Amino acid sequence: xxxxxGADPATGTPLSVRxxxxxxxxxxxxxxxxxxxxxxxxxxxVGENGAxxxxxxxxxxxxIRSDSGSMSLFGQPYRPTSxxxxxAAGVAHVRQQLSLVRGLTVAQNLQLGRPGxxxxxxxxxxxxxxxxxSDEFSLSxxxxxxxxxxxxxxxxxxEILIAVAWGARLLILDEPSSALGxxxxxxxxxxxxxxxxxxxxxxxxxxxxxxxxxxxxRLTVLRAGRVVVEGADVRAADLREVATLMIGDVSxxxxxxxxxxxxxxxxxxxxxxxxxxxEIGCHGLNFEVAGGEILGVVGIAGNGQDSLAKALTGQxxxxxxxxxVDGEDISGSARQAIAAGVAHLHEDRSTGLAAAFSVADNATxxxxxxxxxxxxxxxxxxxxxxxxxxxVERFQVRPPEPAAxxxxxxxxxxxxxxxxxxxxxxxxxxxxxxxxxxxxPEAAKAMRDRCFASAQAGGAxxxxxxxxxxxxxxxxxxxxLYRGRVTDAFPIxxxxxxxxxxxxxxxxxxxxxASG
Amino acid sequence: MPVADTFIGGDVGDAPPEPLEDEGRRLTTxxxxxxxxxxxxxxxxxxxxxxxxxxxxxxxxxxxDGAFGxxxxxxxxxxxxxxxxxxxxxxxxxxxxxxxxxxxxGQVVAGAIGALVTAQFFExxxxxxxxxxxxxxxxxxxxAWVLIPALLRAHFSVNEILSTLxxxxxxxxxxxxLLNNPLKPPTAITPQSDPYPDxxxxxxxxxxxxxxxxxxxxxxxxxxxxWWVRSDRxxxxxxxxxxxxxxxxxxxxGNRVIVNSLLISGATAGLVGWIQAAxxxxxxxxxxxxxxxxxxxxxxxxxxATPGGVLVAALLFGALQSGGLAMQSSEGIPASLxxxxxALLLLGFSIRYAPQIIRLTRGVMANFTLIGKRRK
Ligand SMILES: Nc1ncnc2c1ncn2[C@@H]1O[C@H](COP(=O)(O)OP(=O)(O)O)[C@@H](O)[C@H]1O
Ligand SMILES: [Mg+2]
Numbered sequence: 001x002x003x004x005x006g007a008d009p010a011t012g013t014p015l016s017v018r019x020x021x022x023x024x025x026x027x028x029x030x031x032x033x034x035x036x037x038x039x040x041x042x043x044x045x046v047g048e049n050g051a052x053x054x055x056x057x058x059x060x061x062x063x064i065r066s067d068s069g070s071m072s073l074f075g076q077p078y079r080p081t082s083x084x085x086x087x088a089a090g091v092a093h094v095r096q097q098l099s100l101v102r103g104l105t106v107a108q109n110l111q112l113g114r115p116g117x118x119x120x121x122x123x124x125x126x127x128x129x130x131x132x133x134s135d136e137f138s139l140s141x142x143x144x145x146x147x148x149x150x151x152x153x154x155x156x157x158x159e160i161l162i163a164v165a166w167g168a169r170l171l172i173l174d175e176p177s178s179a180l181g182x183x184x185x186x187x188x189x190x191x192x193x194x195x196x197x198x199x200x201x202x203x204x205x206x207x208x209x210x211x212x213x214x215x216x217x218r219l220t221v222l223r224a225g226r227v228v229v230e231g232a233d234v235r236a237a238d239l240r241e242v243a244t245l246m247i248g249d250v251s252x253x254x255x256x257x258x259x260x261x262x263x264x265x266x267x268x269x270x271x272x273x274x275x276x277x278x279e280i281g282c283h284g285l286n287f288e289v290a291g292g293e294i295l296g297v298v299g300i301a302g303n304g305q306d307s308l309a310k311a312l313t314g315q316x317x318x319x320x321x322x323x324x325v326d327g328e329d330i331s332g333s334a335r336q337a338i339a340a341g342v343a344h345l346h347e348d349r350s351t352g353l354a355a356a357f358s359v360a361d362n363a364t365x366x367x368x369x370x371x372x373x374x375x376x377x378x379x380x381x382x383x384x385x386x387x388x389x390x391x392v393e394r395f396q397v398r399p400p401e402p403a404a405x406x407x408x409x410x411x412x413x414x415x416x417x418x419x420x421x422x423x424x425x426x427x428x429x430x431x432x433x434x435x436x437x438x439x440x441p442e443a444a445k446a447m448r449d450r451c452f453a454s455a456q457a458g459g460a461x462x463x464x465x466x467x468x469x470x471x472x473x474x475x476x477x478x479x480x481l482y483r484g485r486v487t488d489a490f491p492i493x494x495x496x497x498x499x500x501x502x503x504x505x506x507x508x509x510x511x512x513x514a515s516g
Numbered sequence: 517m518p519v520a521d522t523f524i525g526g527d528v529g530d531a532p533p534e535p536l537e538d539e540g541r542r543l544t545t546x547x548x549x550x551x552x553x554x555x556x557x558x559x560x561x562x563x564x565x566x567x568x569x570x571x572x573x574x575x576x577x578x579x580x581d582g583a584f585g586x587x588x589x590x591x592x593x594x595x596x597x598x599x600x601x602x603x604x605x606x607x608x609x610x611x612x613x614x615x616x617x618x619x620x621x622g623q624v625v626a627g628a629i630g631a632l633v634t635a636q637f638f639e640x641x642x643x644x645x646x647x648x649x650x651x652x653x654x655x656x657x658x659x660a661w662v663l664i665p666a667l668l669r670a671h672f673s674v675n676e677i678l679s680t681l682x683x684x685x686x687x688x689x690x691x692x693x694l695l696n697n698p699l700k701p702p703t704a705i706t707p708q709s710d711p712y713p714d715x716x717x718x719x720x721x722x723x724x725x726x727x728x729x730x731x732x733x734x735x736x737x738x739x740x741x742x743w744w745v746r747s748d749r750x751x752x753x754x755x756x757x758x759x760x761x762x763x764x765x766x767x768x769x770g771n772r773v774i775v776n777s778l779l780i781s782g783a784t785a786g787l788v789g790w791i792q793a794a795x796x797x798x799x800x801x802x803x804x805x806x807x808x809x810x811x812x813x814x815x816x817x818x819x820x821a822t823p824g825g826v827l828v829a830a831l832l833f834g835a836l837q838s839g840g841l842a843m844q845s846s847e848g849i850p851a852s853l854x855x856x857x858x859a860l861l862l863l864g865f866s867i868r869y870a871p872q873i874i875r876l877t878r879g880v881m882a883n884f885t886l887i888g889k890r891r892k
Contacts, residue, residue: 315765335767344765351761357754365755368766374748381746 012075014039014170014201015060020069022055029055031225033069037170042192042202044212044234047222048246049301049466053205054095056222057172060203061093062086074169088115090169094159096178102148106130106141106158114166133161137194153184160191164200171195172203177211178280178302189215207246207300209239209505221245243501247468257473258452263291266460267312267429271321274307280484282307285321287479287489289429289460294451296475296492300504301466304484306347309433309464313337313344325429338366341428343454345418345435345447347464352418353406360388360402363420395420396446412443419450426457433464448474468500482506550818550825553864554832561857565849575849582842583835589842591725595796597834598734599624599788603812604830605741606784608821612745613777614757619665619680620785621809622687623658627789628804629691630657632699632709635716635794646716651790658786659779661687666778670771676778684809691802699800709800718795730791734830737784742823753777785809814862833858 015037022030030052037043047053058064060071062080071078073089080086086093100109107126111117130143141158142150150158156176163171173192177185192202192215204216212219212234221229221242228245265288272285282304289295299305310316312323314330314337323331325340346352353362364384367373373383388402397409397416406417415435423430432451436444451474455461463474471478472495479489480503488503502508562572583593603620610617634653638646665679694700695707718729744750756763756773764770788808793800811833818832819825840854 313765333767334765338767346762346765351759351765354755354758354762356758361751361755365762365766368752368755368768369748371748377747377749378743379746379748379751 013037013072014074015078015203016072017056017060018070020056020059020066020071022052022059022064022066024055028225030059030066033222033225033227034230035220035227036231037201037203038218039201040196040199041217042196042204042215043231044216044219045203045205045222046207046209046212046219046242046246048207050224051222051246052225053222054174055225057093057095057174057203057205060086061091061172062089063093084115087166087168090167091172092163092166092168092170093172094156094163094174094176096175098152098155098159100147100155100159100162103146105144105146106150106162107143109147109158110162110165129165130161133165137161137164137191139191153180153187156180156188157191160195164195168200170203171200172205174205175207176204177206177208185211207505209243209507213239223248239505239507240498240502243505243507244497245501246505247497247501249497258456260292260294260452260455260476262293262476263458265289266291266326266458267462268324268327269312269321270324272308272311272323273319273321274304274311274316274484275319276307276316279306280304281319282311282481282484285486287486289462291458291460292455293477294455294461294463294475296471296478297462297464297481298468298471298478298500298504299466299481303481305433305464305466305481307484308481309344309347309431312429312431312462313342341425341459343422343427343430343459345415345422345430345432347433347437349411349414349418353414355405355407357406358402359392359397359404359406359409359417360385362406362417363388363391363397363402366421366424391420391424392417395423412439412446415439415443415447419447423450423454427454427459430454430459430461431464432461434467434470435463435465436470437465437467480504480508482508550820550829553818553861556864557857557860560860561853564856565853568853570849570853574847575843575853578843578847578849579836579839579854581839582846583839587722588725589838591722591727592838592842593831593834594731595726595728595834596837597830598728598730599791599808600812600815600833601734601827601830602730602737602784602788602791603808604815604819604826605737605823606781607813607816608741608819608826609744609750609753610777610781611816611821612750612757613753613773614760615669615774615777616677617662617665617680617778617781618677618813619662619684619809620781620788620812621805621807622680622684623661623782623785624789624792624805624809625684625687625691626661627654627658627786628793628800629694629699629789630654630660630786631716631790631793632712632800635713636710639713639715641715643715646713647718647794650716650794651787654788654790654793655783655786658784658789659782661786662778662782663775666775666782669778670774688802691800691804695800695802707802712794712798712800716794717798718791726796728791728795730788730795733787733791737787738823738827741826745823785812788812811858818861832861 013036017033017035020030020033033056045053045056059066061083062085063083065081073091078089080089101112104112107123107130110130111121111126127143130141134141139157139161141154141161147155147158176188180188189211192204195202206212216234218231219229219234219237219242220227220231223246229242267289269285269287272282274282280303285308287295297305297308307316311318314332314334317332322329325342328340330337330340330342354365364373364387373380373387385402389400392400392402395416397413397420406414409417430451435447435451439447451461451463463471465471472492475492477491478495479486480500482504483506487506487508488499490499565572565575582589584590607617607620631650631654635646635650638649661683662680665676665683668674668679669676692707695709699709700707701710721727721729752763752768753773756768756770760770789804792804797804815826815829815833819829836854836858840851843849843854844851
């Protein structure tokens, strides 16, 4: 434990942040943030995706610097210039992407990079130390098991344990529960309480409100880089109001939505479950989407959206349930999904395009192995270039140069290229995952128009997004995902910040059926 | 937390979208970097010659002369380039699909054994049957030698670099055993097989040279490879190599790509084993594969896994090898200088790949620590 001369850890305020701002390019991630962590408290920091929570955590931990403002730690001015310096001052930052070395054991991780560690590694004493701390907190963190072989929840416990063993005086947990199940979350809460009673204050970042009522003492709400609630008493707070504050005003009617006539059901999802080791998966989803209808799937990122997008496009084996497109079951077969006319705008352009391939190869990739544009199994480059040229013209990809590399295009044009590939024919079902994410207004409008056009042509459209504006601009109806389940479903006209906030933060009873 | 400072760039999950990576997954090289590597190797090689008291000009002239200067020299160069090119093309198929197989050496050995055993089985058949049968036997043994690594990679994500390397080791042990025991003629003192059956021998095509039928096989495989890179199936494999997630979302089966492309690489290496046994050595020795498997890989990398690139790279290495030997006999300059140039080539080109190689090494190391453990 390092303690600076003159500092009294018992009396100084553990952390005080005053007027901290930070900008990334055009994004003001934090604007004049004031924040105080008192001793002996668990302070929850909540906010939507992109609110600036992680940025604040990183500034406190020392891994990035603020543009302006000041901090003090246990009564002493605190200006960390690196994460190592922050750690030496007693700030431990446990990130969502855990940073244990996966090919090593917990005991080895304990020694690796430890402040003031001796040059030689004493395996026996490291093991004993892990066991001692593990017992102390009534955990069962194995000292000699490879991190890779441990479940996520145990890895996280190991990381917290190592932080404490390194002498952390203040702990920051960034979305620690987002990949945990209910029981594991309970264990985490117990561990946090234990740490609090040992005198370690905790800054706990989350957007899952229900667990905070049990866990935290006070809470601070960030929205778009600003503090909207500072240090409210959690027990006295109305969590529904907090949820609403997190989201802010949801504005409807910003876009003039075209009139679209709704047809019969084209997409039917019954009892859909996906289990995933990587993320939360989906559990028992039921919904239908009619031709001409746009369904918005909202939720904070990491609540099962990826699994849902993959399930709807036949890219994962389902643990249970069915995905029917015009009555045909396409579950678990991407090939069948494509044959049935399912189009997929990937969330991430780096997974949705072959960056090093030409525009022409990307634009026509959906025809691969279909026998189109080939003779004797050989691809006909001229035909492909000509066809791609037409597509690129139609979808206004700039520059309209079939031979250019996809990676040479701007983000908006890459998105248009992906649309050209997927929407060449009017889709029966369009799964658009964050279709306007990161695009400039003009490109975003083009993508919205593509979604409307697919619906107008009779397709069922599912827009999956963590961006509420994107959904409110597009959708006729909304379902809310929380921990892989649908917590609410309503027509867009009934969307209010209160209702949405509650459902997104998990304050609504899980609904069995959300078909409209 | 631990090793905090080795992680640069912060949280993966909430970082803003990255620009599309262009070179990240590319395992193949561009023409200009390859040329640069060659140039650097020649210059550095020249410096080393100077330092060891040789005249680089004399040496290089002797090498060029020994590689291309006569009918014999040309035959020698082509006969050395042919197996490198064949292994190179097969490896290139896997490389383009994003798989780094370094097991060609073992597959050549397996192919030689396969060809010999098949040829012995067809000992009294007409050559028109025995020769193709032995070729097939070699190819099948080469494929068999990569089958387990391929299945492990497809179904359990076991790193193919490590597993194919291990199988090379197995092949070395196996051939040592076979040539000391079941395949060894009673009269032999050193480990070796019976002479390759006469009816299966690939004759030398041009007398007075070592130009053999393997050169035609290399041309045929080269043409097949040209077809492959232009074919729709080849495109789907390339797509998988470039972006596996996208390929799978377009209905391409990743497991099939992995297994098939590795089998193709195994088959070509197996064919080389057949050529070595039936054409050049006409017997199977422990050293049957020479270093062909390893240099074949280099040829695939250096040639950027493209048809022309692999061809040029194979000719370059064939010329360096034949020229090096000629230089030794004509000028008395040690042929090991040619080995040095080949090694420099390898180095020059691996520096270009330093980031990828480091990443791969990490992958391999992760496998090492996990040996004997389940890996998801
Ligand atoms: N390294 C970075 N470069 C550019 N923009 C960033 C960077 N880190 C965060 N941002 C942006 O700052 C904003 C706040 O991000 P973050 O603090 O990660 O939000 P949260 O953790 O609340 O979801 C977002 O708009 C994000 O895109
Ligand atoms: Mg965050």
